Amino acid sequence: MKNTKFVLLGLLIAIIIPAALLTYRHYHPKEDDFTGIKLPKAPAAAPFKNVNxxxxxxxxxxxxxxxxxxxxxxxxxxxxxxxxxxxxxxxxxxxxxxxxxxxxxxxxxxxxxxxxxxxxxxxxxxxxxxxxxxxxxxxxxxxxxxxxxxxxxxxxxxxxxxxxxxxxxxxxxxxxxxxxxxxxxxxxxxxxxxxxxxxxxxxxxxxxxxxxxxxxxxxxxxxxxxxxxxxxxxxxxxxxxxxxxxxxxxxxxxxxxxxxxxxxxxxxxxxxxxxxxxxxxxxxxxxxxxxxxxxxxxxxxxxxxxxxxxxxxxxxxxxxxxxxxxxxxxxxxxxxxxxxxxxxxxxxxxxxxxxxxxxxxxxxxxxSPERYAGETEQKVSESNLIGEWQQISLNRFDDGVQRSTKLQLLANGKIKDGKGKSQWELTGKNTLKLSVYDPGNAPEDYWDITVKVLPTWDWENWKGTLAFTGMNQEGTVIWGKKIIAK
CATH class of the missing domain: 2.115.10.20 (Glycosyl hydrolase domain; family 43)
Structure with missing residues (x-):
């Protein structure tokens, strides 16, 4: 009888623990997960000098x-x-x-x-x-x-x-x-x-x-x-x-x-x-x-x-x-x-x-927001996208230097905005849709942004990463680049 109990307990452990791990990984994925993505190689052994x-x-x-x-x-x-x-x-x-x-x-x-x-x-x-x-x-x-x-x-x-x-x-x-x-x-x-x-x-x-x-x-x-x-x-x-x-x-x-x-x-x-x-x-x-x-x-x-x-x-x-x-x-x-x-x-x-x-x-x-380094459009998964990004809006009204702002994609499909109202969704092969809550500025309080995600070389930080490029509902181009945790 004791042997039967031990067998049943072993089976339960064998079932529950993997399921728990899968659940944990789904809700707590790695932020720098590039599984399934072929990132471009370094264009050179060391960064180029812009002034030389x-x-x-x-x-x-x-x-x-x-x-x-x-x-x-x-x-x-x-x-x-x-x-x-x-x-x-x-x-x-x-x-x-x-x-x-x-x-x-x-x-x-x-x-x-x-x-x-x-x-x-x-x-x-x-x-x-x-x-x-x-x-x-x-x-x-x-x-x-x-x-x-x-x-x-x-x-x-x-x-x-x-x-x-x-x-x-x-x-x-x-x-x-x-x-x-x-x-x-x-x-x-x-x-x-x-x-x-x-x-x-x-x-x-x-x-x-x-x-x-x-x-x-x-x-x-x-x-x-x-x-x-x-x-x-x-x-x-x-x-x-x-x-x-x-x-x-x-x-x-x-x-x-x-x-x-x-x-x-x-x-x-x-x-x-x-x-x-x-x-x-x-x-x-x-x-x-x-x-x-x-x-x-x-x-x-x-x-x-x-x-x-x-x-x-x-x-x-x-x-x-x-x-x-x-x-x-x-x-x-x-x-x-x-x-x-x-x-x-x-x-x-x-x-x-x-x-x-x-x-x-x-x-x-x-x-692409980054210079070409041999990348191709590829299928991406949700886990590839979770983490910190830098985002640039190419404002049509201002032709000065456009500087990046922070964008945080959370594992639950939310975008960190302090109010819990912004969301993101991956559709198709590599299409990312962002719904960013910005009351008083965005049409009907939300910026609807549709972008294509592609692997790229991060020329500023000298490593492979993901980038996106696309437009919002007003035709303003939005760029983004995923920041790899050190």
């Missing part, structure tokens, strides 16, 4: 340093970035800088296109350096568009170079479009970007502060404008020279059926930020999440366009300024956005940033 005077006159060590106004293209198994002539501490050597990478993470400086601006461009503008190039492949040939301009005036020149190989040599084909003070146009002939519409027809989008952003059809046989005497169709505009707009790019997403226009607002040294609108037609109209037309010459244009990248700082990190003039890349099923960013320690040190782009459920592009 040792590389000033050593181009082989430039990597991402001094990249400005980059365009990105994939060719011959490499990713190439062509960019504006820029450096710190001395006048830049003219010639359109070239960098390449195998993985979008490790970059090498490989030289320049040309050694000086053409005589034609000099005669027109008296500009000595190249600005804002753009590269595209059409019918087996590479086309490289570039700008030369007189600073602060519309005496500007968009030129074209061609090559059978991405590495060159490049042949200068002369002017594509020129503008002059008093020519009767409003557009400024800088910042060209050529894209193919869904039927394979190339178009050039271009322009800046002066008259806004325009688009014009390109002859696919010559790479030049079909109508070089017409400035084209207006796509985006702000009030005047005090409301900066420049650096346009357009990309088409076959799955959503939309064209997406990105532009940069404000001043390149600090408040630079990237905005986006979309349209079913490449010639517009392009509207943002709230239906506001990107042609907005009113005093309210600071509220136009979804701000998807802007100056930011996580925690006590100096952060990044001048986060603008982007390039766009579709690589198979993956999309990426590149832009220049200036170090918070010294705003004259500009770097190339590459960010993975993901798509909201309603077809809007958003980008």
């Amino acid at each position: 005077t040792d590389v000033l006159y050593n181009e082989k060590e430039w990597t991402t340093n001094f990249t400005h106004d980059g365009t990105i293209i994939r060719a011959d198994g490499w990713y190439y970035v062509f960019s504006t002539d820029y450096m710190v501490g001395a006048p830049p050597t003219p010639g359109i800088q070239i960098r390449k990478s195998k993985d979008l993470i490790h970059w090498q400086f490989v030289g320049r296109v040309f050694e000086q601006v053409s005589q034609e461009a000099w005669d027109w503008t008296h500009g000595t350096t190249f600005w804002a190039p753009n590269a595209i492949k059409i019918n087996g040939k590479y086309y490289l568009y570039y700008s030369v301009s007189e600073v602060g005036k519309r005496n500007s020149y968009i030129g074209l170079a061609t090559s059978d190989k991405i590495a060159g040599p490049w042949k200068d084909e002369g002017a594509v479009f020129k503008t002059k003070e008093g020519d009767g146009n409003t557009v400024n002939a800088i910042d060209p970007a050529v894209t193919l519409d869904k039927n394979g027809q190339p178009w050039m989008v271009y322009g800046s502060y002066f008259g806004g952003i325009f688009i014009s059809k390109v002859d696919k046989n010559t790479g030049k404008l079909v109508n070089p005497n017409n400035q084209g169709t207006l796509l985006a505009q702000r009030k005047d020279m005090n409301f900066g707009i420049e650096g346009p790019e357009i990309i088409y997403n076959k799955k959503t059926g939309y064209y997406y226009l990105t532009v940069s607002y404000d001043w390149l040294e600090d408040t630079y930020n990237v905005r986006v609108g979309r349209s079913k037609n490449i010639t517009g109209p392009f509207v943002d999440y709230n239906g506001r037309d990107m042609i907005d010459p009113s005093d309210e244009s600071f509220n136009t366009g979804n701000k998807i990248v802007g100056p930011y700082s996580f925690g006590n990190d100096p952060g990044w300024l001048g986060t603008g003039h982007n390039g766009l890349l579709q690589d198979g099923e993956n999309y990426y956005l590149i832009h220049n960013a200036r170090a918070g320690e010294d705003k004259y040190w500009s770097h190339l940033h590459v960010r993975k782009m993901v798509w909201t459920d309603d077809g809007w592009p958003v980008v």
